[in-house]
Amino acid sequence: xxxxxxxxxxxxxxxxxxxxxxxxxxxxxxxxxxxxxxxxxxxxxxxxxxxxxxxxxxxxxxxxxxxxxxxxxxxxxxxxxxxxxxxxxxxxxxxxxxxxxxxxxxxxxxxxxxx
Numbered sequence: 001x002x003x004x005x006x007x008x009x010x011x012x013x014x015x016x017x018x019x020x021x022x023x024x025x026x027x028x029x030x031x032x033x034x035x036x037x038x039x040x041x042x043x044x045x046x047x048x049x050x051x052x053x054x055x056x057x058x059x060x061x062x063x064x065x066x067x068x069x070x071x072x073x074x075x076x077x078x079x080x081x082x083x084x085x086x087x088x089x090x091x092x093x094x095x096x097x098x099x100x101x102x103x104x105x106x107x108x109x110x111x112x113x114x115x
Contacts (some may be wrong), residue, residue: 007053010040010048030060033071036078064074 017024036056039047063069
């Protein structure tokens with residue numbers, strides 16, 4: 001569900017914030033983390049985002065908020081390293097948790113026997 005980007009050359013941070021449905025401070029943080037987002041600066045130091053920047057922002061939002069990627073995972077995804085795994089598919093899947101629980105219960109029984 002991507003936002004429809006109006007046909008303009010440049011967008012101010014407030015406009016991009018509304019399009020991406022994230023706060024302006026989030027956009028500024030993503031700028032510092034992702035080298036793919038580089039808005040121009042007007043003479044008044046106002047950030048001016050291009051269509052490519054907005055498309056990248058929408059992709060980053062999808063990766064982080066919907067697919068569960070971490071910041072570093074999203075960076076690897078954007079640079080083309082396809083060996084990233086979203087948090088939802090990380091090794092802490094329910095099967096792993098069940099195995100860990102079983103092992104902890106076994107340790108508990110062993111410790112109770114020692115007492």
